[in-house]
Amino acid sequence: MWRSRFLRGAGCLLQGTGCIPCKPSHLPPWRYLSFYQPCLNPVLQRSLRAPAWYCFENRLRPAFALYFCRTLRKDAKSIMDFPAQPLTVTDIKQYLRSKDIPFYDGYSCLHAPSIFMEPGPEGSGKENYSLFIDKTTGQFQCKETLVEGSWEDLQDCIEVMLNENQTSISPNVLLGFPESMEEQEEREMEMKEVQRIWSSSVPFSDLLDEEVQLIKTMFLIGKLTNATLKKFGVRFFKPTKSLVFPWFSAHDSGLRGVKLLSAAVKGDGQVVYTEATVPKISSYHNLFGLPLIGRKDGEVVLTGREIDSMAVSQATGLPSLALPRGVSCLPPILLPYLEQFKKVTLWLGGDMRSWEASKIFSRKLGLKRCSLIRPGDFQPCPSEALAQGRNLPRIVKASIPAAHKSIVSFKQLREDVYGELANVEQVAGIQWSRFPELNRILKGHRKGELTVLTGPTGSGKTTFISEFALDLCMQGVNTLWGSFEINNVRLAKIMLTQFAKQRLEENLDQYDMWADKFEDLPLYFMTFHGQQNIKTVLDTMQHAVYLYDISHVIIDNLQFMMGQENLSVDKFAVQDHIIGAFRKFATNSCCHVTLIIHPRKEEDDKELQTASIFGTAKASQEADNVLILQEKKLVTCPGRRSLQVAKNRFDGDVGIFPLEFNKASLTFSALVKGKQKLRKVKVDKNNSTEEIEETELKEKSEKAPKPAKAKTSKTVKGSAALKNTTDGEGKDQ
Ligand SMILES: Nc1ncnc2c1ncn2[C@@H]1O[C@H](COP(=O)(O)OP(=O)(O)OP(=O)(O)O)[C@@H](O)[C@H]1O
Numbered sequence: 001m002w003r004s005r006f007l008r009g010a011g012c013l014l015q016g017t018g019c020i021p022c023k024p025s026h027l028p029p030w031r032y033l034s035f036y037q038p039c040l041n042p043v044l045q046r047s048l049r050a051p052a053w054y055c056f057e058n059r060l061r062p063a064f065a066l067y068f069c070r071t072l073r074k075d076a077k078s079i080m081d082f083p084a085q086p087l088t089v090t091d092i093k094q095y096l097r098s099k100d101i102p103f104y105d106g107y108s109c110l111h112a113p114s115i116f117m118e119p120g121p122e123g124s125g126k127e128n129y130s131l132f133i134d135k136t137t138g139q140f141q142c143k144e145t146l147v148e149g150s151w152e153d154l155q156d157c158i159e160v161m162l163n164e165n166q167t168s169i170s171p172n173v174l175l176g177f178p179e180s181m182e183e184q185e186e187r188e189m190e191m192k193e194v195q196r197i198w199s200s201s202v203p204f205s206d207l208l209d210e211e212v213q214l215i216k217t218m219f220l221i222g223k224l225t226n227a228t229l230k231k232f233g234v235r236f237f238k239p240t241k242s243l244v245f246p247w248f249s250a251h252d253s254g255l256r257g258v259k260l261l262s263a264a265v266k267g268d269g270q271v272v273y274t275e276a277t278v279p280k281i282s283s284y285h286n287l288f289g290l291p292l293i294g295r296k297d298g299e300v301v302l303t304g305r306e307i308d309s310m311a312v313s314q315a316t317g318l319p320s321l322a323l324p325r326g327v328s329c330l331p332p333i334l335l336p337y338l339e340q341f342k343k344v345t346l347w348l349g350g351d352m353r354s355w356e357a358s359k360i361f362s363r364k365l366g367l368k369r370c371s372l373i374r375p376g377d378f379q380p381c382p383s384e385a386l387a388q389g390r391n392l393p394r395i396v397k398a399s400i401p402a403a404h405k406s407i408v409s410f411k412q413l414r415e416d417v418y419g420e421l422a423n424v425e426q427v428a429g430i431q432w433s434r435f436p437e438l439n440r441i442l443k444g445h446r447k448g449e450l451t452v453l454t455g456p457t458g459s460g461k462t463t464f465i466s467e468f469a470l471d472l473c474m475q476g477v478n479t480l481w482g483s484f485e486i487n488n489v490r491l492a493k494i495m496l497t498q499f500a501k502q503r504l505e506e507n508l509d510q511y512d513m514w515a516d517k518f519e520d521l522p523l524y525f526m527t528f529h530g531q532q533n534i535k536t537v538l539d540t541m542q543h544a545v546y547l548y549d550i551s552h553v554i555i556d557n558l559q560f561m562m563g564q565e566n567l568s569v570d571k572f573a574v575q576d577h578i579i580g581a582f583r584k585f586a587t588n589s590c591c592h593v594t595l596i597i598h599p600r601k602e603e604d605d606k607e608l609q610t611a612s613i614f615g616t617a618k619a620s621q622e623a624d625n626v627l628i629l630q631e632k633k634l635v636t637c638p639g640r641r642s643l644q645v646a647k648n649r650f651d652g653d654v655g656i657f658p659l660e661f662n663k664a665s666l667t668f669s670a671l672v673k674g675k676q677k678l679r680k681v682k683v684d685k686n687n688s689t690e691e692i693e694e695t696e697l698k699e700k701s702e703k704a705p706k707p708a709k710a711k712t713s714k715t716v717k718g719s720a721a722l723k724n725t726t727d728g729e730g731k732d733q
Pocket residue numbers: 455456457458459460461462463464485639640641661666
């Protein structure tokens with residue numbers, strides 16, 4: 001595949017090293033070599049006006065970033081670097097107009113004639129425009145030549161083309177230098193693996209009838225016909241008993257990858273389905289079903305799984321595509337392939353998570369053309385609907401428009417309300433697997449909420465929140481870290497240790513094994529360190545939500561945003577403004593924000609409370625959840641921490657539970673043996689908690705009860721008391 005070599009974004013790898021001269025000596029030998037190669041590229045030589053190596057204020061100058069990032073593209077994946085200037089669609093349009101480049105407005109992209117191909121004959125219509133420019137990020141993609149890159153890269157190419165009085169620019173110029181040896185080898189190995197799996201997989205027509213029946217029963221696709229499986233090119237891979245879904249290039253129909261869906265029967269007779277892709281999931285960009293889409297098709301049903309798309313196609317005759325990573329994300333790189341559809345129906349699954357994802361994805365796709373299928377008893381996911389003999393065309397027809405009006409009546413809300421009542425567990429959010437006590441009190445981790453964590457200096461806030469977020473990330477919550485206090489390398493080291501649950505210093509031979517697994521987590525880091533401007537941080541978060549469907553952002557900590565603001569303004573007013581901005585972001589972007597805020601100075605022997613959060617009462621008012629890491633509170637175990645949930649807007653339960661710190665694995669989640677002391681707390685009218693009773697509970701933490709019934713002796717209802725009692729709290733030092 002052609003790929004622009006201009007990708008930016010890895011300058012951040014030097015993040016945390018301070019402002020140092022960026023010499024190639026910082027790089028290992030193989031990178032050192034490829035570091036110089038870009039200099040040979042004529043486009044770069046012409047378009048770069050300052051080919052020097054230096055960094056400024058901890059950020060690489062753009063000119064340098066062009067060189068640097070190309071060679072480190074792989075590493076750059078999980079690092080969030082924000083484009084030098086936030087971009088608007090108006091900026092993009094103005095630039096194109098100023099260069100006399102025709103374009104028209106699509107749903108998510110601007111469409112323009114490709115500058116990487118000779119212009120077509122006079123009058124070739126705009127329906128043939130093959131250059132797609134993402135309206136949000138400016139990233140471009142040429143569907144004909146498969147060249148892609150950033151907005152700055154496209155501008156560079158246009159400048160060079162116009163300077164040379166040419167009507168197009170050859171994509172070959174962009175490929176003037178090879179991938180690193182390591183990258184090449186990796187890609188070749190992957191392609192060999194793809195070919196090996198594909199050629200040893202068997203088409204359904206070559207299987208015996210009994211085998212076909214058995215496979216269909218195993219994968220719950222009894223109603224899918226052999227003709228449908230054949231139409232989508234599905235095969236069966238006997239060695240792992242997997243269905244094989246091919247990824248064919250939309251460009252030349254070549255095989256680019258495979259996804260294997262395997263079924264295994266567990267001890268208790270339950271069937272567990274697992275997916276694996278080659279290439280690995282982060283570069284697996286298959287819209288399954290794309291080769292079957294005709295140029296004139298104007299409608300599509302988007303699903304979260306391959307078997308769902310086949311069910312839709314078979315039962316409705318409508319074109320249907322499956323997203324490569326299901327409900328977890330819709331990578332913008334796929335958007336150009338969805339531009340041709342005037343109507344997109346999202347039927348991502350039958351649970352609340354799919355419903356939330358479909359609402360979020362429809363924003364990216366353009367609300368006006370999207371309709372959503374609301375999950376419900378009679379509207380499960382498509383393959384289940386087919387299996388149950390439901391009327392799929394009617395379900396698709398009954399989909400509801402994604403764009404809703406500003407004013408609605410209860411009639412329009414009643415289905416949403418019913419959905420929430422009927423799916424209490426799912427509405428409660430993602431459950432922590434390492435912190436069952438949190439599930440019991442907070443019920444789960446929900447999108448769009450703001451959590452504030454406070455705790456004494458050095459008590460372990462970062463360490464705790466790192467594991468708290470890692471737990472969610474391991475369950476598919478796309479996570480973005482803004483660690484301003486400790487650098488990303490140190491943070492990643494803590495997380496990796498918690499992930500491996502052991503001291504890796506002593507087991508370095510296992511490092512690669514753990515790092516490989518860790519790399520597959522949907523985890524991203526902002527490249528900022530030290531004091532930051534709130535606007536830049538929010539722009540980066542917005543950018544990440546769009547690119548990676550981030551649904552959890554952690555900011556460690558708020559105090560690092562304060563220094564950049566106008567110091568002549570009251571510092572509490574500044575903090576309130578920042579908290580308000582994060583609150584708004586969480587709500588508008590449907591993204592959970594966890595904010596660490598230092599406490600104000602308290603006497604050492606006093607427990608912290610909600611009112612101990614630094615600043616005014618704004619933080620606790622705006623927060624949906626307030627967590628306090630309490631230190632040295634249990635008399636029997638001095639130094640032990642406990643976590644107090646001091647506010648829980650979702651259902652009001654608050655409480656406190658002990659945390660067991662394991663220094664080797666840096667985890668707080670080690671299971672406590674025997675009996676635990678758990679305390680009831682009561683909430684007084686000043687919003688402070690007070691211990692009223694100590695109860696000994698048998699260790700129950702392994703089996704968190706269903707959220708709906710989770711009323712235990714250590715939690716008390718208190719949301720009403722908590723919601724407004726902080727109003728009018730005064731400022732403090
Ligand atoms: N419960 C604990 N018991 C002992 N040591 C701990 C505990 N939790 C964390 N630590 C260690 O204490 C140090 C500081 O932890 P951490 O940086 O997480 O604290 P913090 O509250 O975020 O600090 P700060 O107030 O500076 O932001 C780390 O070395 C960490 O491993």
